[in-house]
Amino acid sequence: xxxxxxxxxxxxxxxxxxxxxxxxxxxxxxxxxxxxxxxxxxxxxxxxxxxxxxxxxxxxxxxxxxxxxxxxxxxxxxxxxxxxxxxxxxxxxxxxxxxxxxxxxxxxxxxxxxxxxxxxxxxxxxxxxxxxxxxxxxxxxxxxxxxxxxxxxxxxxxxxxxxxxxxxxxx
Amino acid sequence: xxxxxxxxxxxxxxxxxxxxxxxxxxxxxxxxxxxxxxxxxxxxxxxxxxxxxxxxxxxxxxxxxxxxxxxxxxxxxxxxxxxxxxxxxxxxxxxxxxxxxxxxxxxxxxxxxxxxxxxxxxxxxxxxxxxxxxxxxxxxxxxxxxxxxxxxxxxxxxxxxxxxxxxxxxxxxxxxxxxxxxxxxxxxxxxxxxxxxxxxxxxxxxxxxxxxxxxxxxxxxxxxxxxxxxxxxxxxxxxxxxxxxxxxxxxxxxxxxxxxxxxxxxxxxx
Numbered sequence: 001x002x003x004x005x006x007x008x009x010x011x012x013x014x015x016x017x018x019x020x021x022x023x024x025x026x027x028x029x030x031x032x033x034x035x036x037x038x039x040x041x042x043x044x045x046x047x048x049x050x051x052x053x054x055x056x057x058x059x060x061x062x063x064x065x066x067x068x069x070x071x072x073x074x075x076x077x078x079x080x081x082x083x084x085x086x087x088x089x090x091x092x093x094x095x096x097x098x099x100x101x102x103x104x105x106x107x108x109x110x111x112x113x114x115x116x117x118x119x120x121x122x123x124x125x126x127x128x129x130x131x132x133x134x135x136x137x138x139x140x141x142x143x144x145x146x147x148x149x150x151x152x153x154x155x156x157x158x159x160x161x162x163x164x165x166x167x168x169x170x171x
Numbered sequence: 172x173x174x175x176x177x178x179x180x181x182x183x184x185x186x187x188x189x190x191x192x193x194x195x196x197x198x199x200x201x202x203x204x205x206x207x208x209x210x211x212x213x214x215x216x217x218x219x220x221x222x223x224x225x226x227x228x229x230x231x232x233x234x235x236x237x238x239x240x241x242x243x244x245x246x247x248x249x250x251x252x253x254x255x256x257x258x259x260x261x262x263x264x265x266x267x268x269x270x271x272x273x274x275x276x277x278x279x280x281x282x283x284x285x286x287x288x289x290x291x292x293x294x295x296x297x298x299x300x301x302x303x304x305x306x307x308x309x310x311x312x313x314x315x316x317x318x319x320x321x322x323x324x325x326x327x328x329x330x331x332x333x334x335x336x337x338x339x340x341x342x343x344x345x346x347x348x349x350x351x352x353x354x355x356x357x358x359x360x361x362x363x364x365x366x367x368x369x370x371x372x373x374x375x376x377x378x379x380x381x382x383x384x385x386x387x388x389x390x391x392x393x394x395x396x397x398x399x400x401x402x403x404x405x406x407x408x409x410x411x412x413x414x415x416x417x418x419x420x421x422x423x424x425x426x427x428x429x430x431x432x433x434x435x436x437x438x439x440x441x
Contacts, residue, residue, distance in 0.1 A: 065198075
């Protein structure tokens with residue numbers, strides 16, 4: 001169990017640093033902004049206390065906000081992501097049994113399962129993020145397209161990170 | 172009442188979700204207007220120090236371009252020297268031209284968000300205050316909205332709450348410049364009097380009305396102007412003279428007379 005805690009703390013620090021130092025400055029196409037830090041929330045153990053999940057979502061978002069001077073923006077959208085997570089897991093993988101401390105990662109869900117899981121949650125997160133960021137409906141289509149393409153980029157990067165860092169279990 | 176609390180406790184997950192979202196939106200609401208941002212922006216030295224140690228590494232990669240820019244600026248300043256020394260007459264120096272400049276290095280900046288901020292490595296200790304202007308060797312950059320001990324945050328021109336009072340250089344007409352959030356190279360000129368037809372290449376400069384920026388500082392160059400039919404005011408597109416994506420050095424400028432001019436304006440309006 002302490003191994004699990006340490007692994008998550010390590011993942012939190014690395015992902016936040018990668019996000020604020022590298023990915024916030026990627027600037028692809030002039031307006032795309034991937035949010036890879038949400039991988040921390042995606043990979044939390046499945047049996048985590050649901051209130052703790054929400055609080056961790058809030059803390060993760062607020063940590064990114066601390067660096068971008070956007071208090072509340074990432075916090076709000078990551079809380080929404082954390083709120084949706086248990087429901088989405090139940091919806092997509094209803095009959096899957098999780099052991100204690102087991103996370104909905106690549107090894108558990110398989111590449112296609114993890115891809116679907118990431119796809120749904122990243123779209124929800126990016127849409128919330130884009131709407132909260134402008135907080136109005138001017139240029140609504142532009143906001144939507146920003147959310148859509150940033151989501152594609154986020155999903156792509158999250159899949160690469162996960163594929164590179166997960167040691168696959170041999171069956 | 173008791174039933175309500177029981178209900179909330181049973182639905183802990185949902186209740187906590189709503190509470191955290193409300194807290195987030197309340198925090199976020201501080202960025203909804205320029206005035207609120209100015210009042211509630213809290214910059215911290217912690218993120219600044221992480222950014223600056225990181226940019227200490229990455230800065231080496233851009234040294235060549237940065238040198239080129241400085242050479243160009245030196246040349247421009249040199250060309251102004253004879254002009255400046257010839258015209259100096261102790262009686263004709265107007266106190267409204269008293270601006271002090273604090274050079275600063277960018278430690279973190281974005282251009283891809285709807286609201287972009289720039290963090291620089293000078294803060295309270297160096298004399299930076301809120302509402303100071305920020306310029307680069309190429310033109311206008313933004314306004315300081317938050318200061319910590321060693322760092323400050325600039326609201327760049329690429330921010331939805333930003334609105335700069337400008338002039339068309341050729342005919343002194345007053346206009347305003349905003350950003351429409353789509354392209355970081357292009358700004359929008361609004362409030363153009365309907366009788367004015369702008370040509371691509373016309374320069375837009377600061378008006379000096381804001382007390383923050385000196386007048387005649389370059390904002391950008393007009394790229395296109397669609398004459399609108401019917402309305403009194405039309406809009407046009409301009410290309411910012413500052414390249415916000417490659418920004419490394421900025422100057423923070425303080426109008427020494429701002430306090431006096433400000434209090435005069437307040438006195439008049441009372």
